Amino acid sequence: MSHNPLTKKAIRVFAIIGVVLTFMLAGGAPSDHGIAGFNPIALIQQIGQ
Amino acid sequence: MIVLTGSLSLMLGVLIWRYGRVGLDQLATFQLRGGLAAVLALMAQIVSMWTQQHRFEWLAVSILFLAWFGWLNRRHLGIVLASVGIALNMIVMLANGGVMPVSPESISRVADAYVEPGTPLSFSKSNVQTAEQTTFAWLSDRLHLPGPLGQLAAWSIGDILLLAGIWHLLWSVMKGQVDYARVISEDVAAVS
Numbered sequence: 001m002s003h004n005p006l007t008k009k010a011i012r013v014f015a016i017i018g019v020v021l022t023f024m025l026a027g028g029a030p031s032d033h034g035i036a037g038f039n040p041i042a043l044i045q046q047i048g049q
Numbered sequence: 050m051i052v053l054t055g056s057l058s059l060m061l062g063v064l065i066w067r068y069g070r071v072g073l074d075q076l077a078t079f080q081l082r083g084g085l086a087a088v089l090a091l092m093a094q095i096v097s098m099w100t101q102q103h104r105f106e107w108l109a110v111s112i113l114f115l116a117w118f119g120w121l122n123r124r125h126l127g128i129v130l131a132s133v134g135i136a137l138n139m140i141v142m143l144a145n146g147g148v149m150p151v152s153p154e155s156i157s158r159v160a161d162a163y164v165e166p167g168t169p170l171s172f173s174k175s176n177v178q179t180a181e182q183t184t185f186a187w188l189s190d191r192l193h194l195p196g197p198l199g200q201l202a203a204w205s206i207g208d209i210l211l212l213a214g215i216w217h218l219l220w221s222v223m224k225g226q227v228d229y230a231r232v233i234s235e236d237v238a239a240v241s
Contacts, residue, residue, distance in 0.1 A: 024211060030202040
């Protein structure tokens with residue numbers, strides 16, 4: 001674990017952004033399937049099959 | 050999911066551009082409670098999207114964790130506003146079997162293809178269904194940005210409130226308007 005204050009601050013910023021994004025993804029439900037004709041998750045699933 | 054990540058990135062970009070390093074310093078000192086609840090809520094929905102089984106039940110589990118997170122962070126106006134938006138999304142999803150309805154017209158505008166009503170979109174909360182098949186259709190994904198941006202996604206009223214709440218949260222934190230004296234006094238009161 002780094003003791004560099006700047007690194008600690010960066011970790012804290014990424015952590016709070018991570019929590020906010022997780023909350024958004026769990027609660028939001030926009031239909032963006034096929035965004036710009038490309039959905040990487042669907043593509044990964046197709047490759048997996 | 051992609052547009053939500055993009056929306057958050059855009060918000061952060063604007064706020065960092067406006068408030069710079071001071072804004073990031075403010076963000077580094079900010080705390081949200083119950084991050085685990087948000088993670089568990091998302092995990093329940095990922096299972097639902099991945100398996101496309103027991104969607105109503107998984108949604109109910111997710112709602113419990115989201116309500117827990119919202120309650121723990123109710124002192125932040127942005128979280129309250131976002132939670133109201135999420136509640137609207139959850140109402141329409143619960144009323145439609147655990148999925149977010151989107152009309153064939155809306156999905157054709159987003160994906161430029163006709164999708165038969167009754168089709169669940171892969172790894173998504175959305176299910177294509179007509180307005181007649183939808184309970185609380187006014188809460189479903191039916192809003193589009195103007196012009197070419199309309200292709201990005203179909204949004205619900207709940208999504209708009211969610212984004213407004215997150216914007217208010219980040220803006221109030223990064224510009225330094227959180228009343229830390231009140232927050233600390235509440236923490237002390239909660240512990241004692």
